[in-house]
Structure formats: C-alpha cells, structure tokens
Amino acid sequence: QVQLQESxxxxxxxxxxxxxxxxxxxxxxxxAGNYWSWIRQPPGKGLEWIGYIYYIGTIKYNxxxxxxxxxxxxxxxxxxxxKLSSVTAADTAIYYCARDSRAAxxxxxxxxxxxxxxxx
Amino acid sequence: xxxxxxxxxxxxxxxxxxTISCTGTSSDVGDYNYVSWYQxxxxxxxxxxxxxxxxxxSGVSSRFSGSKSGNTASLTISGLQAEDEADYYCSSYTGSxxxxxxxxxxxxxxx
Numbered sequence: 001q002v003q004l005q006e007s008x009x010x011x012x013x014x015x016x017x018x019x020x021x022x023x024x025x026x027x028x029x030x031x032a033g034n035y036w037s038w039i040r041q042p043p044g045k046g047l048e049w050i051g052y053i054y055y056i057g058t059i060k061y062n063x064x065x066x067x068x069x070x071x072x073x074x075x076x077x078x079x080x081x082x083k084l085s086s087v088t089a090a091d092t093a094i095y096y097c098a099r100d101s102r103a104a105x106x107x108x109x110x111x112x113x114x115x116x117x118x119x120x
Numbered sequence: 121x122x123x124x125x126x127x128x129x130x131x132x133x134x135x136x137x138x139t140i141s142c143t144g145t146s147s148d149v150g151d152y153n154y155v156s157w158y159q160x161x162x163x164x165x166x167x168x169x170x171x172x173x174x175x176x177x178s179g180v181s182s183r184f185s186g187s188k189s190g191n192t193a194s195l196t197i198s199g200l201q202a203e204d205e206a207d208y209y210c211s212s213y214t215g216s217x218x219x220x221x222x223x224x225x226x227x228x229x230x231x
Contacts (some may be wrong), residue, residue, distance in 0.1 A: 047158075047166065047209055049220035060219050096165055104154040104213035105220050106171035113165050 002027040004097050004111035012091075012118050018084040022097030022111060029078050030055045035100040036080040037107060038071060040093040043115075048093075052100055053080055087118045123148065123221035124210055131229040137198040140226045142210030143191060148221055150191035154213035157186055157195045160225075161206045169208075170195060197228070205230040 008020035022036070029036055038050040051061035053071045061069050065084070073080040084091060094115050098107040125143040132138040142149065142157075149155055155173045158166035168177050170186035173193060183198045193212070197204055210223040 046225045047211075047222040049211070049218075049222060062220070063218060098165075102154070102171060104152070105156045105211045106168060106177075107156070107158070107166070108168045108171075108177055110165035110167075 002099060002109040004099065004109060006095060006097050006111045006114040008114065008116070010115060010117060012087055012116060013120050014088055014118055015086055018082070018087050018091065018095075018116055018118075020082045020095055020097075020114065020116070022080050022082075024078050024080070024099075027099070027109075028075075029073050029080055030075045033101060035103045036071075036073065037098045037100045038082045039096045039098060039107070041096070041113070042090075042093045049105075050082065050084075050095075052103070054103070089118050092116065092118045123214070123218060124212060124223035126208075126210060126223040126226045128224075129227045129229065131231055132197075132200045133231045134200050134202065136200050137196060138200060138228065140195045140197075140208055140210075140228070142193040142195070142212075142223050144193075144212055144221070145191055148191075148212040148214040149188065149193050151215070152213045153188070155186065155188060155193040156211045157184075158209045158211070159204075159206045160209065166209065200230055202230050204228060 003025045035052040037052040068085045070083040094113040096113045097111045099109040157170040160166040174186040
C-alpha cells in the first residue's frame with residue numbers, strides 16, 4: 001500500500017519561498033509508470049493541479065504557476081519536493097502530494113494534505 | 121474560474137440515482153478519454169473513483185460509473201447511500217496547454 005506524507009512549514013511570509021517535501025512509503029519514486037504530483041486547494045475552494053515529476057527527469061507544470069514552481073525528486077530518500085517562490089496570500093491552500101499512475105490525471109494515492117498559510 | 125464546468129450542487133434520496141455532469145471543450149474532455157472523478161469528504165484528501173472516463177479502481181463500488189458524450193463527461197451514482205454525501209471533482213487531461221484541468225466541484229447531498 002503506497003503512502004504519502006507531506007511535510008514543511010505551515011506559515012510562510014509574503015514574497016518568500018514555500019517549500020514542501022513528500023515522503024513516499026510502500027512504493028518507489030523510481031518505479032516506472034508513476035508520476036509524482038502536487039495539487040493544492042484553497043480553503044473552501046476547488047482543486048488546482050500544480051505539476052508532476054517522473055523519476056527520469058520529465059517534469060510538467062501548470063502554466064499559470066510555471067514561472068514560480070520547481071518540482072524535484074530525491075531517489076535516495078524516496079521523496080519529492082515542491083518549491084513555490086514569491087508567494088502571496090493567494091497561495092494559501094492545502095497542498096497535497098499524490099501519485100499519478102497514468103500521467104494524465106489518475107491520482108490514485110494521496111497524502112493527507114498540509115495547510116500552508118501565507119501571512120506576515 | 122475552473123476550466124471544466126460542474127453543477128454546484130446535486131441531491132438525491134437514499135436508493136435513488138444521480139448524475140453529475142462535467143462540461144469541457146473539444147480541446148480537453150472532447151479530445152481525450154482521460155477524464156477522472158474524485159470524491160472528497162470534509163477534511164479529507166480526494167479519492168479516485170473513476171479514471172479514463174469509465175474505469176473504476178480496485179475497491180471502488182460498482183454503484184459508481186462514468187461516461188462521456190462529446191465535450192461532457194458524467195458520473196452516475198446508483199443506489200445512493202448516506203456515505204456518498206461528499207464533494208465530487210472531475211478532471212481531464214488537456215494536452216500541451218494547462219495539461220490537467222479540474223472542475224469546480226459538485227456538492228452531493230443525500231436527503
């Protein structure tokens with residue numbers, strides 16, 4: 001059973017960089033066919049896809065966030081990470097990491113999510 | 121504004137069937153058979169219910185089914201149960217643009 005767990009600061013100041021890590025257990029970030037994804041959800045609102053990374057280096061980002069987002073993978077730690085720069089209050093959201101087994105939105109395993117608030 | 125359009129809310133009584141629509145364009149829903157549906161209970165992470173328009177992951181009840189016609193995908197829940205009350209989101213692959221789009225979500229109320 002694949003399990004994912006997000007970790008990182010719950011409070012980030014405006015203009016700074018949001019950094020989150022997703023630890024994967026019960027599966028490998030290096031396994032073929034799995035795309036490791038980030039999704040966010042502002043409080044009380046809908047879901048927004050941020051992007052995904054495939055262990056060989058393929059990365060896709062939501063164009064609306066592309067200039068500020070970096071997703072990376074650390075195969076030695078079986079983790080992948082999200083960095084979002086120049087954050088504003090609009091970036092306040094629950095951030096989820098998830099596994100996409102189809103590279104086209106079959107997000108079949110999710111972390112529990114972590115709330116990140118952008119505030120001074 | 122979400123790329124895919126869903127009704128804000130639907131409701132039904134236990135035992136009934138309901139259908140939630142998800143309308144996109146010829147560049148996403150209409151062009152690819154990569155529509156997924158997610159169920160989200162309050163305070164919980166979303167759960168994949170349908171992928172590739174009509175496929176159910178292992179463990180998902182057969183009461184959940186998906187279909188697509190043109191630019192509109194649909195999720196049907198038959199034999200409604202109280203535990204089905206949740207928010208439901210559709211998503212679609214969009215190709216080289218946004219890449220992945222979600223609908224705005226539909227709140228299902230079981231009366």
